[in-house]
Amino acid sequence: MSTPFVTSSTAAGHAWIEEADCSLDDFRGQVLRPTALADYPHANDVRSGVLVYTAAGIANAERRAVQAELIHAFADGPGVIVIEGAFEDDVVDAASEAFRDLIRAQRAAGGAAGDHFGKPGANDRLWNAAQKLALHSPAVFAHYYANDALAMVSQAWLGPVYQVTSQVNVVNPGGAAQVPHRDYHLGFVNEDQLGAYPTHMHRMSAVLTLQGAVAHCDMPIESGPTMLVPHSQKFAAGYIAFYRPEFIEFFAEHQVQIPLRKGDAVFFNPALYHAAGTNKSTDIKRMANLLQVSSPFGRAMESLDRGAMIRAVYPSLQAMQAAGRPTQDIRNAVVATAEGYPFPTNLDRDQPIGSLAPASQVDTVLAALAAKQTAEQLDAALRGQDERRIP
CATH class of the missing domain: 2.60.120.620 (q2cbj1_9rhob like domain)
Known part of the structure; x- marks a missing residue:
């Protein structure tokens, strides 16, 4: 091909x-x-x-x-x-x-x-x-x-x-x-x-x-x-x-x-x-x-508040997880909701320690689901991530 x-x-x-x-x-x-x-x-x-x-x-x-x-x-x-x-x-x-x-x-x-x-x-x-x-x-x-x-x-x-x-x-x-x-x-x-x-x-x-x-x-x-x-x-x-x-x-x-x-x-x-x-x-x-x-490398036509979307959808993702929905399906929903690319960011605050890039929103949400974090714990993680990205 x-x-x-x-x-x-x-x-x-x-x-x-x-x-x-x-x-x-x-x-x-x-x-x-x-x-x-x-x-x-x-x-x-x-x-x-x-x-x-x-x-x-x-x-x-x-x-x-x-x-x-x-x-x-x-x-x-x-x-x-x-x-x-x-x-x-x-x-x-x-x-x-x-x-x-x-x-x-x-x-x-x-x-x-x-x-x-x-x-x-x-x-x-x-x-x-x-x-x-x-x-x-x-x-x-x-x-x-x-x-x-x-x-x-x-x-x-x-x-x-x-x-x-x-x-x-x-x-x-x-x-x-x-x-x-x-x-x-x-x-x-x-x-x-x-x-x-x-x-x-x-x-x-x-x-x-x-x-x-x-x-x-x-x-x-x-x-x-x-x-x-x-x-x-x-x-x-x-x-x-x-x-x-x-x-x-x-x-x-x-x-x-x-x-x-x-x-x-x-x-x-x-x-x-x-x-x-x-x-x-x-x-x-x-x-x-x-x-x-x-593409994560380009600019989408619309600007979305993906943080608000994540916070709204997370309890439903938890419910799907508890009901035994396949992991791939849950990941699909997370990728469609959260920002999957970590850049641009403030590398003074959001340093890629131990990796080539800091965590993306998708990484943060998937980690929260894997650890069975509460909505409050995820919210704290997202707020910390947002603060590190501020210029």
């Missing part, structure tokens, strides 16, 4: 993206190709070029083998996968009800939230949903983010620790489609600034984030599930080119949509061309939890 730093043949030799690199013919040659199921032995199906896995299938396979296959799929393959049955119905339903509570409270407070593509009121957008769920319903949060399918995919693309943020989006009947785009980081840089970033930064942006969405209801095609162009993440000039009319027209002609069932999850390379579809249904409020999973 090849490296995830895939480039188009023209841009590969240039220090900066040049006009000639934004060739629709080159893009067409990279994108209009089949996805061969034989190349992905753990996948169950290929639908419109998108790889489809089952949660049970990957759970019962050798973990590293599945993860190597997922890396290949995101980097050199179609760039997008679906995992059927990734989340259990009862877990999704509990989270959906909590999200609806939060949306109702947001409306009551007069805080209609818009997004990158829709004006306030066009849909229901719940920003910073991960922190809000943790504080509103800690047990629901803990069970939701204990999910091992999410952890397996995130670890494959980003490593053992990562930063989970999420935004809930509810698109009502008649909700309009988005314009095609790539995602964070360079996907959110102004067009007139993109050319100043050297080519290797265009390649690097895609390996700092994993995009995902969990279906919180059945999503037939008429409800407008995400439009995708498989293999489009491999086009090196894509962050600049997606603004151009000919690329937008190509997207409209060649995009595909995959229907989802409640609990299914889709994950994709952030450089994949995609856009939410139009909800043409008359009665489906399309709810998805949009996941942005970030």
